[in-house]
Amino acid sequence: MKKSWLGSLGVTSLGxxxxxxxxxxxxxxxxxxxxxxxxxxxxxxxFFDTAPLYGFGLAERRLGAFLRQQPRDSYAISTKVGRLLRTPDGAVGEDEHYKGAPRERPVFDFSYDGVMHSMEESLARLGLDHVDVLLVHDPDDHYDDAVAGAFRALQRLRTEGTIKAIGAGMNQSDMLVRFAEAVPVDCFLLAGRYTLLDQGALDALFPVCAAKNIGILLGGIYNSGILANPHTGAKFNYQDADAALVARALALDELCRKHGTELKAAALQFCMAHPAVTVAVMGARNAAEIADNVAMSEMPVPAAFWQELRGRKLVDARAPLPGGA
Structure with missing residues (x-):
């Protein structure tokens, strides 16, 4: 698989x-x-990405159970800080998003000490002695705390050699631009904001990342599912997509069918064509899904598709397309 670099850290182009x-x-x-x-x-x-939030520790435990059986220098893993998992008093109902999760629930904490505790607890769940990339997770309403506390802790961990790269993971690009200007970060995980349906990252984030050599780990490429299977009731940004978004996704799907390719292939390859994107991070819940994701990265997408996509102004004119279309 094609390799990319986050500073001195070698990573595969798919994660x-x-x-x-x-x-x-x-x-x-x-x-x-x-x-x-x-x-x-x-x-x-x-390359493997996780976080305490994902299944309230379940994803970290499952990923660690496999990875600790592999040579530690043969892969890279990122996790996140900003949420500590704590068991609440009393009964706990099923979470709206994470099904089958344990009783623990996330509590926001972007303080210096909170980050240090979070790192220790993630390593315990993973069963590893270190991670490679550490990201401040969703500090949307906590910018000041993130800069004064979380990022100060991350810089110390990087200086000590405990981790190799630091950054933030968010579903928006505006605050990532602010972090890029305020903190010496190595990478960002951007979820759902550079896709066939949303190219907002082109305005400011990608230019500042290019200028500062900040890598982009790109998640949410299918926008929570609507670009994998567009239909009424499909998810966009973890919520039910509105009718206008469904219509746009269906139009993209129709164009793909016209050119004999698949929407998932076009969505993935569109994202990977931008030079700012270091790793395309693809979620999967079973072996067939991850195999399909890899196949989509290799499926032929005709140049005529990209030309018509551009000609019909279905994507931002500034977005680079595969093959220079």
């Missing part, structure tokens, strides 16, 4: 995102989770 392995929207068995990770490994994927 496995573990939110689905934590039961996002649908419960996943231990056996299916293990089979998914094993299939990703067999297909050459060597």
């Amino acid at each position: 496995l995102g573990s939110a689905p392995l934590g039961g996002l929207f649908t419960p996943v068995s231990d056996a299916d989770a293990e089979a998914t990770i094993a299939r990703a490994w067999s297909l050459g994927i060597r």
